[in-house]
Amino acid sequence: MISAATRLLAVSWVAGDGIDDPRAGDDLARPDPGARSRDLAVRCHRRPCGAAAVYRISARHRRRGNGHRNGNGNGHVDLGYEPFVSIHIATYNERRVIARLLEGCAALEYKHYEVVVVDDSTDETTEILKAWQDRPRFKIVHRPNREGFKGGALQVALQHTDPKAEFVIVWDADVVPFADSIQTYLPHFFRGNGNGSGNGVNGKRKAKARAELRPEVAAVQSYQWHVLNKSESWLTEAVRAEYAGSYMVERPFQEAAGSLKMIAGTAYMIRADILRQLGWGRSLTEDWELTLRLYARGFKVVYTPYAETPAECAATFGRLARQRMRWAEGHSYNVRRSFGEIMGCRKIGLVEKLEFLFYSTYYLQSALFIFGSGCWLIAEVFLHAHVPEWTATLGWSLLLTNLLSLPLMNLSGLLLEEAPIKDFPGVLGAVATSFLLIPFQGYAALKGLVEKDEGPWYRTPKTGRITDPVHHLRRLVWLRRWLRGPRPSSRRTNQPLKVVAAPGRRGRGSRLGWVVAVALGLALAGLGIGAINAPIANAAGSSLFLHGGSPGTLDGTSPGGLIPQTMLLTTGNTRTWATTSSTMAAQTIFSTTSFTFNYTTTGVGGTANVTLTFAFSSSGTCSSPTTIAQTTTGLAAGTNSTGAFSPSSNVSVPAGSFFCLTVVVNSIGLVTLTLDYDASSSPTNLTSSQMIFIPELVLPFVGLALLAPIGARRLLSHRKSQTS
Template identity: 50%
Template sequence: MRRIRVLSVDDYAPLREYLHAIFQMEDEIELVGEAENGAQAIEEARRLRPDVIIMDVDMPVLNGLEATRQILQEQPQVKVLFLVAEETWHTQAEAVGGSAFLLKDTPPDELVATIRAQVPEPVAVPAVPAAPRWAQAWTVLRQRLSPLGQASSRATAEAWTSLRRWLVQEQWPRLKDPAFRRTLGLVTGLTALGLVTGLTAVGAIAWTVDLAALARQMTRDGILASISLTFGFFFFVYAARYYASVAMILAIGGNGNGHNGNGNGYPNGSGLRRNGIVNGLRRRMANGLQNHNGNGNGNGNGNGNGFHLDRQPFVSIHLPTYNEQRVIDRLLTACTSFDYENYEVIVGDDSADGTLDHLEEWAKHPKVKVSHRINRKGFKGAALKKTLEVMDPRTEFVVIYDADFVPAPNMIQQYLAYFYGPNGSNGNGNGKPNGVRGNGKPNGVRDNGKPNGVRGNRGNGPSSGNGGSNGLADEKVAAVQGYQWHMLNADENWITKGVRAEYSGSYVVERSGQELVGTMKMISGSVYMIRVDALRQVGWGTSITEDWELTIKLYLAGYRVLYTPFIQAPAECVNNFKQLVKQRMRWAEGHTYQIKKYFRQVMTSPRLSLREKLEFLYYTPYYLQSVFFIVGTTFWVVSDTLLHDYLPYWGSLLGWSLVFTNATALALMNLTGLFLERGVKRDIGGILSVVLLGHILAPFQAYAALKGLLEKEEGGWNRPPKAGRITGARAKLHLARRLRS
């Protein structure tokens, strides 16, 4: 006779620990395993053959109802005891075959009695057939060769299990669907067309060189070299973009004629003149920046503030949270300390942990409202949609912050400076803000007027004229995206160092380059302000990448997103490899799913410019670029070092030059970002980390991107836990010294 074998399934770790403690005191019950979502529960049930499964319902990846249905199809003898937070799941739990139903506040003795009632007479465990010897050998080999130890091995196993289940259980039956077959045919055709086009281009070049030599080289070795060249050029498209962004940003940052000296009709005492492309780019990057000190030679005298609103638009701060008990106090302390009077804070909460205890206290704050949902259906987008329902009707702008950010007190004014700043000038007059010399040219705006909605004088200098304010500077700008400055725990380990360097390159260089060229800019989930009228027009979606979906819908509606690296909010970095893999897989899956969903609308929309459509095409295979690099580089190394065989027009020198050019592009962009942040000395170790992470994450992201391309519905949402840990204090980020005009 043996004890009752129990499998515990719940995404809330403290509850699993609680059950573990209960069963340790029971002689007749043995806790044989745990799972944190429905997909893991299916695999653990196959492996462990439990008698009873304690199942939650609302879990990421796969919910408990669907997991129960699949488990009982394979093992009908298993008893599933639902242990949930809400009575509303009772009917559905019975419908999928649940044997019992309890609430999570059930006393331990009642829980134990219910488990015993499921298996009154413990029976011998069924024999589990031994796995084939080749499968055992593969398992051992996979564990021993894992480059990141246990975390990487588990993440790889989960990805492989998900891939197998997705292909066999979800995609194979869909081949009967004509629409799915057409989509699959289109994807296959486009992939084949891309490969054929690349190989044709290679062949065309070879034709002009030596057709006979090409024919001799089209052996197995020559084909390897051709594949290497094709994938290498695919990645080179991205590499060239990175190099161009670096060149533009360095051109802006390396041609200043002083920052605090005598002004020439511009705030901040800049000695720049309007001569050439570099200064034009500088003015575009500095768009909307007005809150700076300067010592000019005009009538104003000292420390003038060139930005001041005639009124304060009402701003609503929305904070989507889920189990954030370690950081919620830090977040709300920052968000209730803004140097701005006319605002509110709304927490859109889905938590099932101690976060609610903290929010009960914060709800007493005069500026804080709490909107709590009892389940996570629709994830972040649905939570934010509910915050709109309780928002103050006077609201004109909404600001979004995730729980791992710590915004500065003056961030609301910084956002508004871009909406009401010098994107245009319709006033007339002769105002002279402090530190400005000449005919009242505040903040680099032409003509003798004041920027829309901005009063020209805010200091000790006199002002004259009758320039008026006319509202928003650019009606097409719906949102202003700031810099997600991941630095609070950057020194914690090699992963956080890599994430820190990656964000620096992406936000300081790549996204700034997009703003300079005027292409499509992406909203990034946090640290942005959006106009309420635009948000209500397009609405929140429930994608697992709700920010990317919002971006696409805004552009389809005729709006634009403005990006600036000068608005920064410090944040935590993901510090665990497994959580980083899950985060990037969610990004890749949701990103590609939305590309598929909106591709035709975007490419045929008259409201997007050609540059914006080209940028959308650039985004399309974005999460496959690491795969391009790895495949191209690997095939070239094999072709050159092992087979010593080349194409007649592409020898060893050119091949290695392409490999080196591609390999250094991301590293150079990240290094440039750190240089502009004055963080090279402190964070240089992150460059190697981000290169390594990019290669390790490539297969996970490729699988997730393919999944997003072919699946009917998106998967679940995994939330990286926040530790609330700060490893080092940093001063304010002074990008202005290198980039501002």
């Protein structure tokens, strides 16, 4: 799975011309004397204060050559004709917002379109809609029930769609469209017609030639720009920042990598012929259900941030939680139903399947993260159960990376969007809401995985407030520098369109996705192989055997010699044994650890009172040692074991330390004994109940993860230099 942090890093690796912007021209940096602005007055009912207020949404249109080969000078792509577009709106008790949406639809600067509204309302919405039922272009359909919820309503809208409609736009009731919204969607369905008629003047075309449809593209999803009421509260600021991260970092990365992209319920356009043949499902997440059905038939979804659609943020936490629970339940339910079909479909590429796997646990990831992180922190901080060596470093790195990835992604989204400074505090609120939503989303996601039928649909009430003036997004210069858009295929076909899409040509974005996936895969494989083959010197329950004379050594190798080394156990005699290699990372030896000295002595009937000290030192000669555990005990003749002894408290052993065992003879009995060791017949050793030292040899593999972005960027630069 590709985490938010990985996506954010991958965005910074990509260098390109940018996602195709139908408003972008060759003269981006030059002032435009022909620019004009038009204000769309939107009536907004403020129920809390009982008065009507009018807010202005300014839509600035650049009248200039659009930079396309078929440019007509008006800032939009010339398709050679105007396809008929049907706008579908499903409403349920939307009295606060429906009027402003319909006013926005009536003000669209497009000739050939209709608006189909299907209403299930039980409030004043029905009365508001009556004023629109005789208006040209508008079709108002009332349903007596909510059968099928939103999907059912959209199916009714599809039945009332004009037969000549070629495309369908789906908008939620809280949307306020820009006047040129239709024109910003359409270019992504077509290849340029190549007639070279871009004259850079607001006026006439020199030639008429219809642009060629891209048969693999079924839908175009754009930016659900939740900014209308963003300043209403800290929560709306948080939701606004969250959407910026998703729609300006995550989804552009998906587009650049050629992975699976999800239709997101509103602010998208879909081909009418495909929608007529597939129809609408009745899932709680009809958009996700439709996405999976499209990909299973070989179609693709395109993402562009340039058809941004202003909408509301959920205004209270209760509404937000219910909304996300509906998303999580419907999402998991459809994953369970379609998992086998998607993973086994030959029309879906590997990168798209990997993205689907990421989506499969999308709403469970946060719950799993909190559970895993909580266990990690409890073990580390309270139980002092530290994992050894590089695994500890990797664990803390993953924890901190996941904690920081979401705010970093949202912050980057606002930066890429060139948002005003006052929007940035919402990043902190988004962190808080993401954690608060975890139990709700986790429960709903698990419910969707196991339930036979989905639960009821809970509508998200709207406030109707607009707190800030809204303008078209700027040129998104940073985003255009970092991301490359889809490159349409140059191949042409005159075959009739069917509900089986022709495979599109893979662009550089797809190849980049492979480069990133392979690089990360190599890094992970390297770590895994290295961890499996890491040699263990001393593991839990193993022994440190005594070797050599004076000074002696300690290691985990059982002696195989026949003649033992000896130490005469006379009063005052002292000998120290030390490990020959130092620790490679810090570790903690806990107070629950027990040590046992297993020994062999020679002598008849004698005893010796000794002090055993297990310690560590920064020196291989064990100078200035720090005691780990110590005991005073008696050694009897023959082969025996001392009683277990333990540290008085947890002991932290820094990296680069040597372990030492010192035997000091305090007194002797009637017969002098000798301590025998370093022979197969007398394998004297110190046994520990805890793993003491594991040398790790896999750290170099971590460099693969660091080299992955460098390699990807170099590869792209090399290919770019070859083609230029």
